[in-house]
Amino acid sequence: MTLNLPAGAITDAATISPLALFLQADIVVKGVMLGLLLASIWTWAIIISFSFSLRKASKESRKFEADFWKAEDIDRFYESRGKTEFPAAKVMAAGVTEWRRSTAQKVIDRDGTRDRLATSMSSTIASEVDRLSDRLNILATVASAAPFIGLFGTVWGIMRAFTSIAAEQDSSLAVVAPGIAEALFATAIGLFAAIPALIAYNRFSHGINRLEAGLTRFADSFYATLSRELEAQR
Amino acid sequence: MERTEKIGLGVATAGHVLLFGLLSAGFLSTPNPLKLKSPPMDISLVDEVALQSTAPQISTQPPPPSVAPEQGPTEDAKPAPEPAPAPEPTPAPPEPKPVPKPLPKPTPPKPVVKEVPKPAPKPAPPKKEVAKTPAKPKPAPEKPAPKAKPAPEKPAARAKPAPEKPKAAAAAPSKAKSDAKGKSDAPAKASGAGKADKPKGSLLGKDFLKGIDSKEDAPRTPAPPPAAAMGPAQKSALDAELRRQLKPHWRPPSGADADQLVTLLEVRLDKSGAVIGTPEVIDQQGVTASNRPQAKLHAERAIQAVKLASPFRNMPPEFYDQWKWLRPLRFDARLNR
Structure with missing residues (x-):
């Protein structure tokens, strides 16, 4: 007498091969897995590109500020370094442009000039921060939604496993295990996508906040300088 | 910005493909000693040997x-x-x-x-x-x-x-x-x-x-002639042989407390081992409130198992008196094991 255990089920369940688990799965679970996989790839693409751009921006801005305060003539410094694409340079460019336009008139409205300088520089900071943190919301979305999507795939897969148990009327572990394994694989992919996204989101939002604070400090100092200059102008 | 995004996308895609390739190739597969040590095997019960040995000779x-x-x-x-x-x-x-x-x-x-x-x-x-x-x-x-x-x-x-x-x-x-x-x-x-x-x-x-x-x-x-008297060894061997032939056809219902159900059948066999008439239910034991719905199904499955297994093979003809009337033929959770 031969005990015919489902040999295929045993070997497949014993391996952790993602491809085998994916191919066994139901069409819905397959869709969930594919979506989560794409989300994971997209997350990592954002993480890599964002870490590059954020580090570069904050480094260049710090260097620009340091150079700016060492510079003796603002106009000359602006001509040589002010045209670059870094946030601090853009803030300075906005201030200098507004200053030149306001001082070009015959009668200088000091209060109006101060308002315009403050508004233009703060709006430049806001637009730079917006531009930098454009992709951050994707990380936040993936971090919060991926576990639930994976859980949906798992619940669906386990429902399917139970219906197959009911159909076969055999509740041995060899029958139940493959279905549950493939179902749990969906949650695994969901967590696999969500955890890096969550960590990266927290870290990048902290970096953006620091950059914004630095730019605001720089803008305030620059505004104070321009304001003092405006006072001296007769 | 565009360039860094492209680089990021390429690196991320390559990393995922590499990781899943490694996992598919069994990079992290846990060693499974049970699987290695237990290749599928044929289990042959030794009942036939026991059936042929008779003490009187x-x-x-x-x-x-x-x-x-x-x-x-x-x-x-x-x-x-x-x-x-x-x-x-x-x-x-x-x-x-x-x-x-x-x-x-x-x-x-x-x-x-x-x-x-x-x-x-x-x-x-x-x-x-x-x-x-x-x-x-x-x-x-x-x-x-x-x-x-x-x-x-x-x-x-x-x-x-x-x-x-x-x-x-x-x-x-x-x-x-x-x-x-x-x-x-x-x-x-x-x-x-x-x-x-x-x-x-x-x-x-x-x-x-x-x-x-x-x-x-x-x-x-x-x-x-003296050998025809059935000893305990022959009786247990005969029971085991019956159980062995019934087991492939015995599918007990599943459910709460279903393993407590026991159905006792009365079965008559002819000399070729085929069932005469329909097996009858003598008694059912272990019926509780929770497995009552399964009780009838249990009895039906038991009768069905006997019918499916019907021409019982390897039954010793010299002991025909011992197995022509099987009463009680017991169906319980142990038979399934």
Whole structure:
């Protein structure tokens, strides 16, 4: 007498091969897995590109500020370094442009000039921060939604496993295990996508906040300088 | 910005493909000792062996070899009296030799024997040697009388008288052995002495062999009838064989407390092992409130299993009386294991 255990089920369940688990799965679970996989790839693409751009921006801005305060003539410094694409340079460019336009008139409205300088520089900071943190919301979305999507795939897969148990009327572990394994694989992919996204989101939002604070400090100092200059102008 | 995004996307895609490739190739697969050590195997139960072995046959075999040597002297005795001239001298010497060796006890019977007609006494002495107890000499003289009758009637055919005596001889030694096996050593010695003399009388050898053959045939034929009695080993083997054949077809219902259900069936089988009529449910045990819905299904499945397994194979025909009426045939969770 031969005990015919489902040999295929045993070997497949014993391996952790993602491809085998994916191919066994139901069409819905397959869709969930594919979506989560794409989300994971997209997350990592954002993480890599964002870490590059954020580090570069904050480094260049710090260097620009340091150079700016060492510079003796603002106009000359602006001509040589002010045209670059870094946030601090853009803030300075906005201030200098507004200053030149306001001082070009015959009668200088000091209060109006101060308002315009403050508004233009703060709006430049806001637009730079917006531009930098454009992709951050994707990380936040993936971090919060991926576990639930994976859980949906798992619940669906386990429902399917139970219906197959009911159909076969055999509740041995060899029958139940493959279905549950493939179902749990969906949650695994969901967590696999969500955890890096969550960590990266927290870290990048902290970096953006620091950059914004630095730019605001720089803008305030620059505004104070321009304001003092405006006072001296007769 | 565009460039860094492209780089990021490329690196991320490559990293995912690499990771999943490694996982698919068994990079992190946990070693599975159970899988390695247990390749799928065929399980063959040893019931068939158990079914064929029957105790009674074993018990019948021992007697023949031990009886054979004892018969020597009796045969010697036989030809001696009747066939007349030539054999007489040869049997005569063997008698005295066994007599001195055993003890003084056998000697007193001899004088008695000599007084009685010659054919009778000679078979007698060996029996007395076998049983040294004083009580047996009394039955011994009674036995020689019946033996003496066949002997004179068939003087010419030596072979025929031989088988008759062996049976009687076989009965006697078996009694003697049941009394005491230690005493059987003495007759063996005596027979050995008789054999030493036989080479001298060459005629006796062939008769002696014929006697053994006929004797071995005799116990073999009666042996099977006692074997038909079914021992506990055969019964358990038969149960195991039934269970083995029912198991593939037995699918108990699943559910709460379903494993507590026990269905007892009454099944009648014909000689070919096929079920006669429909199996009937005698009783159901272990029915609780939670498994009541499954109880009826359980009984139906049990009947279905018997029908599916219907021509039961490998059923020993000699035990037909034991399995023609299976009551109760038990279906429970254990059968499924």
